[in-house]
Amino acid sequence: MSVLDSKVPKGPLDQKWTSHKNKINLVNPANKRNIDVIVVGTGLAGGAAAASLAELGYNVKTFCYQDSPRRAHSIAAQGGINASKNYQGDGDSNYRLFYDTIKGGDYRSREANVHRLAEVSGNIIDQCVAQGVPFAREYGGQLDNRSFGGVLVSRTFYAKGQTGQQLLLGAYSAMNRQINRGKITPYNRHEMLDLVLVDGKARGIIARDLVSGAIERHSAHAVVIASGGYGNVFFLSTNAMGSNVMAAWRAHRRGAFFANPCFTQIHPTCIPVSGDHQSKLTLMSESLRNDGRIWVPAKKEDAEAIRAGKLKPTQIAEEDRDYYLERRYPAFGNLVPRDVASRAAKERCDAGFGVNKTGEAVYLDFDAAIMRYGKEKALISGQKDASDATIRTLGEEIIAAKYGNLFQMYEKIVDENPYKTPMMIYPAVHYTMGGLWVDYNLQTTIPGCYAAGEANFSDHGANRLGASALMQGLADGYFVLPYTIGDYLADDIRTGRISTDSPEFEAAEKEVTDRLAKLKAGKGLHSVDYYHKKLGKIMWNKCGMSRNEKELKEAIEEIAALRADFWENVKVPGDLNTKNQELEKAGRVADFLELGELFAKDALTRNESCGGHFREEYQTPEGEALRDDENFKFVSAWEYKGAPKDAVLHKEELVYENIELKTRSYK
Amino acid sequence: MKLTLKIWRQNGANDKGKMQTYPIDGIEGDMSFLEMLDVLNEDLINKGESPVEFDHDCREGICGSCSLQINGEPHGPDRLVTTCQLHMRSFKDGDTIVIEPFRASAFPVIKDLIVDRSSFDRIQQAGGYVSVNTSGNTLDANAIPVNKQDADQAFSAAACIGCGACVAACKNASAMLFTSAKVSQYALLPQGQVEAATRVENMVRQMDLEGFGNCTNTGACEIECPKGISLENIARMNREYLSASIKG
Numbered sequence: 024m025s026v027l028d029s030k031v032p033k034g035p036l037d038q039k040w041t042s043h044k045n046k047i048n049l050v051n052p053a054n055k056r057n058i059d060v061i062v063v064g065t066g067l068a069g070g071a072a073a074a075s076l077a078e079l080g081y082n083v084k085t086f087c088y089q090d091s092p093r094r095a096h097s098i099a100a101q102g103g104i105n106a107s108k109n110y111q112g113d114g115d116s117n118y119r120l121f122y123d124t125i126k127g128g129d130y131r132s133r134e135a136n137v138h139r140l141a142e143v144s145g146n147i148i149d150q151c152v153a154q155g156v157p158f159a160r161e162y163g164g165q166l167d168n169r170s171f172g173g174v175l176v177s178r179t180f181y182a183k184g185q186t187g188q189q190l191l192l193g194a195y196s197a198m199n200r201q202i203n204r205g206k207i208t209p210y211n212r213h214e215m216l217d218l219v220l221v222d223g224k225a226r227g228i229i230a231r232d233l234v235s236g237a238i239e240r241h242s243a244h245a246v247v248i249a250s251g252g253y254g255n256v257f258f259l260s261t262n263a264m265g266s267n268v269m270a271a272w273r274a275h276r277r278g279a280f281f282a283n284p285c286f287t288q289i290h291p292t293c294i295p296v297s298g299d300h301q302s303k304l305t306l307m308s309e310s311l312r313n314d315g316r317i318w319v320p321a322k323k324e325d326a327e328a329i330r331a332g333k334l335k336p337t338q339i340a341e342e343d344r345d346y347y348l349e350r351r352y353p354a355f356g357n358l359v360p361r362d363v364a365s366r367a368a369k370e371r372c373d374a375g376f377g378v379n380k381t382g383e384a385v386y387l388d389f390d391a392a393i394m395r396y397g398k399e400k401a402l403i404s405g406q407k408d409a410s411d412a413t414i415r416t417l418g419e420e421i422i423a424a425k426y427g428n429l430f431q432m433y434e435k436i437v438d439e440n441p442y443k444t445p446m447m448i449y450p451a452v453h454y455t456m457g458g459l460w461v462d463y464n465l466q467t468t469i470p471g472c473y474a475a476g477e478a479n480f481s482d483h484g485a486n487r488l489g490a491s492a493l494m495q496g497l498a499d500g501y502f503v504l505p506y507t508i509g510d511y512l513a514d515d516i517r518t519g520r521i522s523t524d525s526p527e528f529e530a531a532e533k534e535v536t537d538r539l540a541k542l543k544a545g546k547g548l549h550s551v552d553y554y555h556k557k558l559g560k561i562m563w564n565k566c567g568m569s570r571n572e573k574e575l576k577e578a579i580e581e582i583a584a585l586r587a588d589f590w591e592n593v594k595v596p597g598d599l600n601t602k603n604q605e606l607e608k609a610g611r612v613a614d615f616l617e618l619g620e621l622f623a624k625d626a627l628t629r630n631e632s633c634g635g636h637f638r639e640e641y642q643t644p645e646g647e648a649l650r651d652d653e654n655f656k657f658v659s660a661w662e663y664k665g666a667p668k669d670a671v672l673h674k675e676e677l678v679y680e681n682i683e684l685k686t687r688s689y690k
Numbered sequence: 691m692k693l694t695l696k697i698w699r700q701n702g703a704n705d706k707g708k709m710q711t712y713p714i715d716g717i718e719g720d721m722s723f724l725e726m727l728d729v730l731n732e733d734l735i736n737k738g739e740s741p742v743e744f745d746h747d748c749r750e751g752i753c754g755s756c757s758l759q760i761n762g763e764p765h766g767p768d769r770l771v772t773t774c775q776l777h778m779r780s781f782k783d784g785d786t787i788v789i790e791p792f793r794a795s796a797f798p799v800i801k802d803l804i805v806d807r808s809s810f811d812r813i814q815q816a817g818g819y820v821s822v823n824t825s826g827n828t829l830d831a832n833a834i835p836v837n838k839q840d841a842d843q844a845f846s847a848a849a850c851i852g853c854g855a856c857v858a859a860c861k862n863a864s865a866m867l868f869t870s871a872k873v874s875q876y877a878l879l880p881q882g883q884v885e886a887a888t889r890v891e892n893m894v895r896q897m898d899l900e901g902f903g904n905c906t907n908t909g910a911c912e913i914e915c916p917k918g919i920s921l922e923n924i925a926r927m928n929r930e931y932l933s934a935s936i937k938g
Contacts, residue, residue, distance in 0.1 A: 075824040093852055148831045150824055158831075165832050165835060196820070199811075202815045263753060298718060432751065438779060501824045
């Protein structure tokens with residue numbers, strides 16, 4: 024048997040979670056007061072977990088590198104959150120949400136976890152409304168929904184283009200209530216630099232106070248890693264500048280297996296790169312594909328003229344436009360899943376039809392939607408013979424109400440008015456499906472170390488559907504972890520406080536201070552950003568939207584060489600015992616330089632194409648992904664053994680008892 | 691573009707701090723303001739000088755990390771944007787740009803352009819929440835219909851990103867716009883009604899304890915707010931506060 028035990032409960036799929044909750048151990052309220060839990064990261068998963076655990080009575084310490092828990096990058100999620108409420112009466116159900124998610128993930132996720140996610144999805148909406156989250160509503164006062172990619176129902180709840188912000192502020196408010204009660208102690212502007220194991224169990228962390236530079240020991244009976252994803256290994260991504268893999272990677276180095284590192288989501292609708300100075304990329308929500316149509320010029324000479332600035336998109340006649348998603352995928356059209364939409368954009372741009380100066384952009388056009396909505400609005404308001412100009416004005420108002428903040432953001436960045444001329448978009452790194460391997464209880468391979476939200480690998484397989492990240496983060500934090508962690512902590516009711524004066528804490532602290540000193544000891548040839556950008560280029564060019572054996576092998580060599588160069592020559596100015604942003608970045612980039620290599624190794628090992636992982640050698644004659652269920656229907660879980668090249672692969676075979684594996688088709 | 695930057699440098703909370711001048715060249719209009727500072731820092735690092743420290747994270751105008759008083763205005767000359775979304779096309783060749791931290795006694799400087807805004811967190815902790823446990827058996831989300839106008843207004847108030855521009859813009863360093871946005875969000879929703887009176891009293895008390903100034907209805911906060919939070923929220927909070935005091 025594999026060393027990986029997923030601990031999926033027995034029984035019928037739709038009863039697994041209920042029966043599991045009924046059977047697992049609980050900790051009585053009086054004993055909870057004697058148990059400490061550390062939560063690293065205060066986004067949707069971490070914030071929700073911290074608040075819920077504190078409500079239950081545990082003593083919680085939260086850690087975030089930002090100056091406030093409210094600034095975690097969940098805040099930037101735009102489009103929405105899925106739930107199988109079926110408020111629209113369009114045939115939605117837990118099963119359908121479960122099925123869509125498994126299929127969307129290209130059959131590389133765990134059935135039982137995904138079904139649980141669907142089961143609790145409705146509770147999330149109830150909970151958030153009870154907290155005062157101001158979701159969008161219809162005129163009758165009921166909650167409004169919209170559609171996202173890869174599904175045929177409207178199940179996405181939203182708050183304009185700021186859903187992540189509103190949900191995170193909800194979790195933050197729940198945290199604040201517990202901070203006010205003294206049940207959560209927040210450590211803001213703190214970064215976890217190592218995980219401490221005592222007798223094989225996670226018993227605390229070493230953290231750095233990012234203001235004073237002090238190295239601190241914090242003990243607990245369990246540690247929850249909810250530190251988000253590692254998209255910034257690509258340097259340019261839609262992640263926040265500070266988003267990093269350190270907490271998860273430190274846990275990995277201490278024994279937590281890292282699962283499916285190569286499963287990365289490249290989001291199709293981001294604002295294209297404008298130049299070498301670019302520090303990050305900005306997403307334009309997938310919700311825009313509800314109303315926007317994606318196209319490129321059908322004639323190469325038109326595309327060339329646009330790139331040369333001689334032609335404007337509005338001058339291209341309807342018949343000379345190639346709405347390639349509608350052409351290739353008539354059933355789902357512009358709402359195909361993200362991986363499919365991204366590859367299709369790359370295909371058109373590679374073939375020479377791209378727009379923008381760089382040739383790396385496609386159009387997202389709202390003209391049809393503006394006129395459609397405008398016509399409807401004119402009719403409703405009794406203007407039977409409205410002029411085109413009136414219709415357009417009315418239509419623009421409706422589009423503004425739906426996506427106003429996104430349009431404004433686009434205009435600020437690109438300096439063009441997207442109501443008048445189509446947006447330009449191009450795929451960018453957005454989310455990482457891979458992460459720490461966890462069992463059904465969200466426990467990693469280290470006892471007492473849990474992982475939640477984007478930091479774990481669990482629910483999205485090889486491709487995440489839109490509006491599912493918020494759902495998973497909150498499901499893990501509010502409704503899964505608070506139950507499952509009790510099962511583990513029930514054995515700790517007599518343990519008492521964990522001392523930080525142990526040889527284990529001593530040794531971990533020394534390793535941390537040695538590493539910081541080593542970062543400072545570089546010869547000072549190049550800045551941290553110099554290395555980060557180089558790493559990003561390797562990742563994007565060789566481990567990005569399409570991958571092949573030759574380039575992955577090159578990437579492995581190049582990253583290892585870059586890592587050696589980094590440690591020898593990096594320049595980290597300033598002192599260790601003060602606020603030092605370059606030092607913070609250096610530690611994060613050092614970990615990306617290890618993760619990047621494991622990422623390439625994982626992609627090289629997976630000789631198939633599935634979801635966001637597209638291997639050029641494995642495709643159908645039409646250029647669609649060619650999955651290999653016979654040989655690759657497993658989760659890759661990597662065990663740390665020193666250098667990334669020595670990592671050992673463990674496989675968790677995925678068992679599909681309820682869903683028949685099919686070729687994923689959106690045609 | 692060639693520019694002259696005058697930047698506040700302060701090596702820690704106890705340092706006196708001073709303005710320092712840096713010439714910079716090769717700046718393009720498509721760069722964001724923070725990308726311009728990245729260019730400066732890369733240059734400073736290569737020259738062996740210490741880079742300028744500033745708060746920033748999402749760089750898409752939503753996390754509220756970035757601050758900066760630019761030519762005397764929080765988040766610079768453009769309206770409805772944060773510093774991270776301000777682009778250099780708003781400046782012209784030869785300009786001198788003065789960059790300071792947000793100034794307020796309730797926002798002490800940590801280093802260079804970074805200030806401590808934890809006072810905002812403490813105001814929220816004093817009552818910025820609805821006391822509901824996570825249980826999975828709360829009311830169905832559609833059980834209480836909410837008038838669309840109220841829901842939309844609650845959203846507009848909740849769109850505050852907690853950056854502190856309102857405080858930095860105010861001659862009294864008042865936090866009324868920030869506090870009132872949260873009070874309003876809950877006051878407009880049925881879920882917030884039960885605790886409305888204690889919430890407003892506790893949050894206002896904490897706001898005063900933190901050393902923020904009083905509101906004298908100048909309205910600079912509304913103008914400088916990158917999210918367009920309306921002054922109406924302050925009026926609503928005053929109403930809520932008054933009614934809470936009367937109820938006693």
